[in-house]
Amino acid sequence: MNAAARKAPGGATSRAPAVVLALVAAGAFLISYNFFAMVFRGAGAGPAAGATGRDPVVAMPTWMRAAAGDEVRxxxxxxxxxxxxxxxxxxxxxxxxxxxxxxxxxxxxxxxxxxxxxxxxxxxxxxxxxxxxxxxxxxxxxxxxxxxxxxxxxxxxxxxxxxxxxxxxxxxxxxxxxxxxxxxxxxxxxxxxxxxxxxxxxxxxxxxxxxxxxxxxxxxxxxxxxxxxxxxxxxxxxxxxxxxxxxxxxxxxxxxxxxxxxxxxxxxxxxxxxxxxxxxxxxxxxxxxxxxxxxQPPFDTRLGNTFIIHFTYGNDYSLKGELTYGKIGEWRFDKRSFQDRPPPRNLTLPPPGVPESVVTLVKMVNEASANLPRWDEGL
Known part of the structure; x- marks a missing residue:
């Protein structure tokens, strides 16, 4: 007889411990699942899972996110x-x-x-x-x-x-x-x-x-x-x-x-x-x-993860988008050009090829000047 087909000693009764272990494991899983589900739903302290209850990226509990916010504040x-x-x-x-x-x-x-x-x-x-x-x-x-x-x-x-x-x-x-x-x-x-x-x-x-x-x-x-x-x-x-x-x-x-x-x-x-x-x-x-x-444009060309643009330097470019630092460009933005008055609203945007740091700076100056009252008066 094939050894694999032979009954184990004790017959059907030997399967009982295995069944019990399986039931215990299943119960432990359900308990663990409910526990962690409760934690990630905010332990009952916040809204249920969803857009308002859990961070969709890192699944951060509401209570934990609130605590982090308190620390910032x-x-x-x-x-x-x-x-x-x-x-x-x-x-x-x-x-x-x-x-x-x-x-x-x-x-x-x-x-x-x-x-x-x-x-x-x-x-x-x-x-x-x-x-x-x-x-x-x-x-x-x-x-x-x-x-x-x-x-x-x-x-x-x-x-x-x-x-x-x-x-x-x-x-x-x-x-x-x-x-x-x-x-x-x-x-x-x-x-x-x-x-x-x-x-x-x-x-x-x-x-x-x-x-x-x-x-x-x-x-x-x-x-x-x-x-x-x-x-x-x-x-x-x-x-x-x-x-x-x-x-x-x-x-x-x-x-x-x-x-x-x-x-x-x-x-x-x-x-x-x-x-x-x-x-x-x-x-x-x-x-x-x-x-x-x-x-600091024009030397820093990309925004990357920065928080501030410092526009201390002049930005001079040819119409081909080439930096002409030290020489007044065909297109330029230099704060020193506006010593006794604010720059005009709707400054001309840089030509194609000019780095994003400079383009972003000019767009942001334009947005501010468009929304600030009495801009041309200089207050």
């Missing part, structure tokens, strides 16, 4: 935008604030909190009713040596001393230091982590290449020059309590650097950026460097 940042009352600054501030509000209203904009334009011209201007503004004094006459950016750290010192921000109720409050030529292209989360601020690394801020100058303000006993981050003050997301310590030092170092001929000649228009980096290092603060914080 506990870490909002307040935007502090330093500016002057010049027409050149005003139109950029209007575009910047327009897109800030747009991104703040989108999903993912929960961390984007209040907004203050810190106006360091000493008197109100025509944007007071459009953009939340806090007026501070400029430096005493002649103290900026014709370098208006020196007013930025002094503006922060005054604002931090006098202003109260709603975000202070959350983890001591965070501040995003921003500039008029920043355009938000998507909602910005809080990139800082507790006492580690987040900053953008600039390729032209190179402390290690200027150690002899950096050591005038950051002596050897303080640590290696690499403690000085390759950053400026903007964009930076930082705890308010940290910035309150750094800002007076930043102001003093800025003035000292400007009054030192060698430092002034070497650092030029980025002197105040170096001053912030040095001041931070003097207080033992180093930043999380986020290259995705922003892009």
């Amino acid at each position: 506990r870490r909002p940042f307040h935007v502090a935008l330093t500016a002057t009352d010049a027409a050149y600054s005003r139109w950029q501030c209007r575009v910047m604030y327009y897109w800030y509000k747009r991104m703040q209203a989108r999903p993912g904009g929960e961390a984007m909190g209040g907004f203050t334009r810190v106006l360091h011209s000493g008197k109100p201007d025509g944007l007071m009713d459009e953009i939340p503004t806090f007026v501070v004094d400029p430096l005493p006459e002649g103290k900026d040596h014709g370098y208006v950016v020196l007013n930025r750290p002094w503006a922060f010192v005054q604002w931090l001393q006098k202003a109260k921000i709603e975000e202070e109720h959350y983890s001591n409050g965070y501040i995003l230091m921003a500039e008029p030529d920043h355009v938000f292209v998507k909602p910005l989360p809080n990139l800082a982590h507790d006492n580690d601020p987040a900053a953008f690394p600039f390729f032209y801020i190179t402390p290690s290449e200027h150690e002899n100058i950096i050591r005038k303000y950051y002596p050897k006993e303080r640590g290696p020059v690499t403690n000085v981050d390759p950053i400026g003050n903007s964009p930076v997301i930082i705890k308010k309590t940290l910035l309150e310590k750094i800002a007076p030092t930043w102001m003093n170092v800025s003035i000292q650097m400007k009054e030192d001929k060698e430092t002034d000649k070497t650092f030029g228009w980025v002197l105040e950026m170096y001053a912030y980096a040095v001041a931070s290092a003097l207080h033992g603060v180093q930043h999380i460097l986020r290259k995705d914080f922003m892009i």
